[in-house]
Amino acid sequence: MDWDKLRIFHAVAAAGSLTHAGDMLHLSQSAVSRQVRALEEALNTVLFHRHARGLILTEQGELLFDATRSMNKRIEAATARIRDSEEEVFGELRVTTTIGFGSLWLAPRLPKLYEKYPDLNIDLMLEERVLDLPMREADVAVRMKEPSQADLIRKKLMSIRMRLYATPEYIAEHGEPLTIEDISQHRLICQNPRAAQVSAGMTLVQQLLTQDIRSTLTVNNYFGVLQSVLSGLGIGVLPDYIIEDFPSVRRVIPDLESSEVPVFLAFPEELRQSKRIAAFRDFVQEEIFAHRQTRKALEVGRADKV
Structure with a gap:
């Protein structure tokens, strides 16, 4: 099979347009169209549904695009390995x-x-x-x-644990919880249990939420949780690696933490x-x-x- 035609087909399938593919390949629209038509004739099948707004792959086109996408990834990997034969890191x-x-x-x-x-x-x-x-x-x-x-x-690389943290200012104003039961009197800041996260963190959050907490703030990532804790909104469930770069944040209820996360x-x-x-x-x-x-x-x- 003609590799050049496959390369052009892949560009058209990725762009969804003969014109855009031609721009990327530095070819005219008519040249791209001829190559695609020749490939369809060689395979005796239709690869694209053509309409006014662009091109849509047929079922056969999808099969071929999956193959060319995989080929492209392999070529990228080979290119990377060739470049990495040089002494310099770039x-x-x-x-x-x-x-x-x-x-x-x-x-x-x-x-x-x-x-x-x-x-x-x-x-x-x-x-x-x-x-x-x-x-x-x-x-x-x-x-x-x-x-x-x-x-x-x-x-x-290491293992981390999810722990509870708050600012000294928040603790001074609202008091420091000493047991898990005390959490019910504070605002808990944590990742949303429905958000993608490690199971150890989710388990700790679910354990805390059984305490009939009066107020919560859920965020879909730990960066948002940390910013909320630093703003003095409440007590946050955060990975323990944060204490190095945010030494002002204090851990609360030291005996409460998640299982290890590798x-x-x-x-x-x-x-x-x-x-x-x-x-x-x-x-x-x-x-x-x-x-x-x-x-x-x-x-x-x-x-x-x-």
Whole structure:
């Protein structure tokens, strides 16, 4: 099968328009149309339904588009591996992680990575949806559970727990809860139980909500929970890694916490030799080690004050 025709078909299917595909490929609309028509004739099938507003894939077109999309991902992976044969770390690195971890822990530390590798271009994708790494939706992921796919290289980075936090100003005004029953007299700020989150955090929130709490504020990510806590709105359920960068926030009810949540770094087997992946992995591991040391020091200092 003619690879050039497949390339043009893929561009048309992705754009939904002969004109837009031609612009991307630097070809005229008529040239693109001829190639698509020739491919349809070679396959003896219709690949697009044509109408005034653009093109829609037929069932046969969808099958071929799935194949060309997979081919395109493989070509991108091969290109990345070829580029990574160079000694220097450069180019695009697509990193996916949760909104909370990405915005509260990872993003504030990225200046150190850019300082070391100024030619690196990071595409940071923050969402709760688990992206498909083997299909190259991202290059590397930091996930709050062990990845289930067999063709991924994974490394456990650390474990975190969900705990209760409030500002000293809030505690001074509203009093400090000492038991889980005391939570009913405070406003609880947490992720919405219906929002995507790790099961350990959801279990702790559900346990707290059984206390007939008078007022709640639910947010769909931990960044929003933290900002609400810092604004003095109430007591928030937050991951324990926040205390390093927000030392003014105090933990309340110290004996109440979630079960451990493992944090894994994962990337496709085919990117094992990627220097960009290696640079990011080493950077995260170094920051995790520094984070642990800082957290221990903070916890010891707070214990001494008590």
